[in-house]
Amino acid sequence: MRTYPNKFIAIISVLLIACFLISGCSSSQDNSGSKAGSKSKDSRVIQHEDGKTTVTGTPKRVVVLELSFLDAVYNLGITPVGIADDNKKDMIQKLVGSSIDYTSVGTRSEPNLEVISSLKPDLIIADAERHKNIYKQLKQIAPTVELKSREATYDETMDSFKTISKALNKEKEGKEKLADHTKVINGLKAELPKDENRSIVLGVARADSFQLHTSSSYDGEIFSMLGFTHAVKSDNAYQEVSLEQLSKIDPDILFISANEGKTIVDEWKKNPLWKNLKAVKNGQIYDADRDIWTRFRGIKSSETSAKDVLKKVYNK
Known part of the structure; x- marks a missing residue:
């Protein structure tokens, strides 16, 4: 039987240990480099009008394609990077109460997919009625949730706000905002x-x-x-x-x-x-x-x- 020098055996041992370490690191991370356990824990399945969408982490680059969604996102402390503003900056200023920095993605009825893609969003919020025909294209750009806005009732609009809160990883803030809102409406009713x-x-x-x-x-x-x-x-x-x-x-x-x-x-x-x-x-x-x-x-x-x-x- 052929024998190997001790030096050779030592080199082989070091290489094997290195392979195990690399393999262990790879299995503990996903493609984005974040720990798989962390990603799984920080991922949420969002039920919406067109199915389910998984959203991970806290979205920062949000695109909204309806005005009520802007109201919701801005109330939760996030300024969208893109807004379907019907090319009316003054209308957006009226809604939020101040001038904000964002990119127009066109009209609510026909948002510009190319501009949306260029913004590299990590979440798109679309209208269930207006945007159902472009949902497949939108979700290829970024995780997309479709909610009721255009023909929504008051209760449906509040439900959409709850869903947006969950998608933005801000459920606690969302509950607080809704509680404050209820107090305001009840206070006005009392008058x-x-x-x-x-x-x-x-x-x-x-x-x-x-x-x-x-x-x-x-x-x-x-x-x-x-x-x-x-x-x-x-x-x-x-x-x-x-x-x-x-x-x-x-x-x-x-x-x-x-x-x-x-x-x-x-x-x-x-x-x-x-x-x-x-x-x-x-x-x-x-x-x-x-x-x-x-x-x-x-x-x-x-x-x-x-x-x-x-x-x-x-x-x-």
């Missing part, structure tokens, strides 16, 4: 007179149409939370009406959110039916900022809308 029983509704005036937001609309739910009686109870959130139909509903208080320029109300004001509305005769017609009342949604805008009602109706 209404105990005997308030007037009917109220918001209408959106366009050039050739007038659309009432019913009891099941987002702002309709806010009216109800405050304790008002809604003038139009319906499972359908929106209802187009003529002046004749509006005169039959005849709300005590009418908020109007109008498009820029002339609207159908400018013509209605010449009609006796308009002049005979209770809200008109009693001076209970109020303007409603369309961004805040119908576009933004979310915690901040809900509180702003509720405060707007008290300020205008009761001078509080």
Whole structure:
């Protein structure tokens, strides 16, 4: 039998030990270089409208494709790197209350996938209705969750906030924000007179149409939370009406959110039916900022809308 020098055996032993050490290190790390045990512990499976998405760690580079998602993310202490802002920087400033540094990724209806990809996001938050057709492309760029926003109810919007809190690894902060929000809404509700029983509704005036937001609309739910009686109870959130139909509903208080320029109300004001509305005769017609009342949604805008009602109706 052939014998090997002690020096050779020693070299082989050292090499074998080195191989075991390298193998051990490799098995304890994932492809990104982080410890596998750590990654598993810090990963969360997020259930959303289009399935499940695994998010790891605390996302820092977030892209939001709806305004309510911006409200949520910003309220949780994160400024998104990309926002679908409809190319309106002033609208974003109005929502968050200050000028922030971000990149526009285009419109909410058609976000620019190339720009989104260039931002190298670690989380994308998309709308379940607007963006369902590009979800596959979005999730190839980064982990993506699709939530309700555009046609969401108040409760669904709050549920989306909870999901976003979990995705951002900020569940504790999210619960605190929701608790504070509930206190604000309840405090505003307490300011209404105990005997308030007037009917109220918001209408959106366009050039050739007038659309009432019913009891099941987002702002309709806010009216109800405050304790008002809604003038139009319906499972359908929106209802187009003529002046004749509006005169039959005849709300005590009418908020109007109008498009820029002339609207159908400018013509209605010449009609006796308009002049005979209770809200008109009693001076209970109020303007409603369309961004805040119908576009933004979310915690901040809900509180702003509720405060707007008290300020205008009761001078509080």
